Amino acid sequence: MPLMSAQAYRESLRDGRAVYVAGERVEDITRHPILQITVDHSAQVYSLAEDPALRDVMTVEADGGRISRYFVIPRGSDDLLARQALIEEHTRRELSVLNIVKAIGTDALFALHAVAHRMDQELGATYGQRVQAFYRHCRDRDLTMAVAQTDVKGDRSRLPHEQDDPDLYVRIVERRQDGIVVRGAKAHTTAGPVVHELIVIPTRALGPEDRDYAVAFAVPVATPGVKLICRTTGSTQQSAFDYPISRRHIETESLTVFDDVFVPWDRVFLDGEWQFAGPLALTFANFHRFTAISYKPPTGDLFIGAAQLIAEWNGVERAAHIREKIARLIGYTEMIRACTRAAALDPELLPPGIALPSPTMTNIGKHHFASQFHEAVRLLQDIAGGLVITAPSEADLRNPETGPYVEKFLRTRKDVDAAARLKLFHLIRDLTASEFGGYNLVVSLHGEGSLEAQLITTYRQYDLERCKRLVRQALGLD
Ligand SMILES: Cc1cc2nc3c(=O)[nH]c(=O)nc-3n(C[C@H](O)[C@H](O)[C@H](O)COP(=O)(O)OP(=O)(O)OC[C@H]3O[C@@H](n4cnc5c(N)ncnc54)[C@H](O)[C@@H]3O)c2cc1C
Known part of the structure; x- marks a missing residue:
């Protein structure tokens, strides 16, 4: 082999x-x-x-x-x-x-x-x-x-x-x-x-x-x-x-x-x-959503790193609202990781002995990643500023006529490299506002099935009887 x-x-x-x-x-x-x-x-x-x-x-x-x-x-x-x-x-x-x-x-x-x-x-x-x-x-x-x-x-x-x-x-x-x-x-x-x-x-x-x-x-x-x-x-x-x-x-x-x-x-x-079309479609979707919640955290890590770095290079990293927004990006990312881990730790065993990641945790994790991704993009773009979409290009930096202006005006402090800062704006644009950035917005929503599919599975899989029993006990009905 x-x-x-x-x-x-x-x-x-x-x-x-x-x-x-x-x-x-x-x-x-x-x-x-x-x-x-x-x-x-x-x-x-x-x-x-x-x-x-x-x-x-x-x-x-x-x-x-x-x-x-x-x-x-x-x-x-x-x-x-x-x-x-x-x-x-x-x-x-x-x-x-x-x-x-x-x-x-x-x-x-x-x-x-x-x-x-x-x-x-x-x-x-x-x-x-x-x-x-x-x-x-x-x-x-x-x-x-x-x-x-x-x-x-x-x-x-x-x-x-x-x-x-x-x-x-x-x-x-x-x-x-x-x-x-x-x-x-x-x-x-x-x-x-x-x-x-x-x-x-x-x-x-x-x-x-x-x-x-x-x-x-x-x-x-x-x-x-x-x-x-x-x-x-x-x-x-x-x-x-x-x-x-x-x-x-x-x-x-x-x-x-x-x-x-x-x-x-x-x-x-x-x-x-x-009769087996539905089970096949759903079983695949569950495995594939587990793949999805496994692949998303590196995007979150890039968002967090880019947000922190641009905040430092712009001199706003100590502002309370910036820290709060970065903390929310961390929460977004770590919640996905936690759901993936929880799904792995609580699998369903399908005959003939195949471990299906917990459908509830997988679908909750996928729904969180999909429904909150646009908010994560908003936070990063908010922290970074408008240069995300208006920054000059590499060609402007390399052109001897414009390069010195780009170097001079893209620098925020002596210790900040203008070219690196420019490149960071392009990274944030590429992730969130380029054609590929737009792709990321749509694939987050629809890839691995639309939001509704995850909610339906979460609802159907959940032990509602257990929760109803608790309410009945509270009401003194049982
Ligand atoms: C970048 C990308 C990569 C993908 N990769 C793959 C892949 O490799 N393989 C693959 O098989 N698929 C892939 N998909 C498909 C993905 O699973 C679907 O996009 C997703 O299931 C939504 O289906 P749809 O795009 O046809 O949208 P639609 O089904 O048209 O959904 C649009 C909206 O209509 C709603 N809706 C649809 N039908 C109904 C209905 N009957 N009643 C009420 N509401 C309804 C949905 O909930 C949603 O809100 C990919 C999608 C994207 C965007």
């Missing part, structure tokens, strides 16, 4: 996949000015594993070989805490941008293991073997995976079969002796263009009339009929001084089209068993 090298990863992406950016088909995604940033970002999952200092964080011995730690199936709290530590450290190394290419796929593999086991028990099916074989295929070749769950969904008030166009949720259009043919499209597939495998699962619970939409499967990205239409943010032309994060680290999402794609049976994990 050799680990893949970063170089081999890059080469493996030149496989004829159908990737489109800004209206054009991309021949080599590793050399494209936008996608190259995502390729380099994603490749770090391999290069960090090659770093002797991080070997034991990123990889682990298993089944007689070395594997990526992402593939470790959590059996209890220790494994979940190790996964939290892995994701947090990995994200810190990528300057707060999640490297999703092994995290999300393994979230789906854990959910598939648990749900396939249930299907095998209840229906006498053999999905467990297929999931296990696919898991080993990914793990032993050290592959990367994206998860295409969110359908384009059409009119949100209608069920899949009620839509004007039947293809607005991915569905099975043909069952053949050797496999199935699927049609439809999934939205927002993070890292779709830069991974080896696409894992497809349902968005939601389904009824018997939506049987053909109850489908889960995996295909290599270069499979005929799979087309990825990507969003456009960032460019290798941009200055790393002006865009300190997004010039080096960015994810790319795609509208992922399945234009009559053939999937062989050994890669089909749900084939019309509509």
Whole structure:
């Protein structure tokens, strides 16, 4: 089970996949000015594993070989805490941008293991073997995976079969002796263009009339009929001084089209068993929200550090309101860490022995991170001042005609380096007010499911009877 090298990863992406950016088909995604940033970002999952200092964080011995730690199936709290530590450290190394290419796929593999086991028990099916074989295929070749769950969904008030166009949720259009043919499209597939495998699962619970939409499967990205239409943010032309994060680290999402794609049976994990679409969607969402609350604290740490540093360089760090705002940023970040830890320490054990992070703590943590992120941005921008969006660029600093002015007027005191202060403003802009900053606002709200999804799960999971009993006792009713 050799680990893949970063170089081999890059080469493996030149496989004829159908990737489109800004209206054009991309021949080599590793050399494209936008996608190259995502390729380099994603490749770090391999290069960090090659770093002797991080070997034991990123990889682990298993089944007689070395594997990526992402593939470790959590059996209890220790494994979940190790996964939290892995994701947090990995994200810190990528300057707060999640490297999703092994995290999300393994979230789906854990959910598939648990749900396939249930299907095998209840229906006498053999999905467990297929999931296990696919898991080993990914793990032993050290592959990367994206998860295409969110359908384009059409009119949100209608069920899949009620839509004007039947293809607005991915569905099975043909069952053949050797496999199935699927049609439809999934939205927002993070890292779709830069991974080896696409894992497809349902968005939601389904009824018997939506049987053909109850489908889960995996295909290599270069499979005929799979087309990825990507969003456009960032460019290798941009200055790393002006865009300190997004010039080096960015994810790319795609509208992922399945234009009559053939999937062989050994890669089909749900084939019309509509009763299991909801459990699969929810179990994946829970694992993935645990990933989310594990990757968010490094962003909070950057906010806290940037707020404190700019306050010091501006000479306002002793002001009471500045300290209060930084304390609130610390509270925002540490609350997420605490929820992640609590979720890991109180897991539910799903047959056949997979530890699901506490759904209540996971969803509370994710809701806190998502609903309060805009407030955290407000606090940082408030502390930093308007230069966050009006500061001159690196080119102005380097131009001999303007550079001396920038040096003179961007300095606040003798001990403050003007170029460093300018760069810090650009860092805060990149995190909160650039195109990438805007992306951060929206992904915080909608990534890993909208706010409502987290509240619904929290409500459904909670032991309301215990609280009702207490009230009944207080009222003298019991
Ligand atoms: C940057 C980014 C990356 C993502 N990465 C992935 C990924 O890798 N894989 C993946 O599968 N998905 C991914 N997602 C999708 C993400 O999970 C969805 O964006 C999220 O679930 C919301 O779905 P939506 O965008 O279709 O919005 P909508 O579902 O349209 O939601 C918009 C609003 O309408 C409300 N709403 C929707 N339906 C109803 C209804 N029936 N009744 C009442 N209210 C309703 C919602 O609560 C929300 O307030 C990503 C999203 C983003 C933004």
